Amino acid sequence: MQELKPNVRVEENKILLRVNKSFYDFETVENVKKQFEQIADVLTIDTKTDTLIEITPIQKLKSEEMEIIGYEFFNRLLNTIKEMRNE
């Protein structure tokens, strides 16, 4: 199995995500980003293969809680993809 860079990482008060553009398109990421803007500052950086996302929660959270926010972002991406495909 190929070794991949981590998708979710927590650094101090930031959650760093690496989203593979082959599976999650720009429109989907923007859609989910809007949902998270109520609880955090969200910054996206576009690279050739990935979208890098930096989430800074407004409230101070534990490292485990921040990690869960990161993973929840991915589940919401999947939800959005399914909704878009069903339309």
Next chain:
Amino acid sequence: MSSFIGIEMVEEGKLSVDNLEVDEKTGNVVISVNPKIYPMNTIFSAAYILVDKAWVLIDGDPNEEIIVQLRRKDSKINLEELGRSFNNELVNYSVYNVQVEKNAILRGMIVQKALETQSQESDVKIEKKAKKAKERKTVARAKTKRKSRRK
């Protein structure tokens, strides 16, 4: 690294079984999927089913190897079972998609037939209406003729 009937110890606490890599330490199971066997649509559908039980991450190369990472939401969930249920969902959705494709032709034929009969019925209705209108006209003409004769 020890190997026994397809089960391989990758490192401490990490097991590799078939196309699964189970990591009890982090609560992750990583599944390798061949995109030549399972198209993206099927992979997304199978992943979506498990959203309640796990956090799902999709990564890798869409042409060579797709990596699906499932991180359990509850520590009671068995990781190997979770991975295997994902594999089963892949098969489920593949069968479903094949059936949808097969039925698409039949569905098209049924719709076409329904539209044809509907248009035939409406043609008959139009003909009947025209006939009635013609009859009404002839009756009206006859009436006016009779009236003019009386005068």
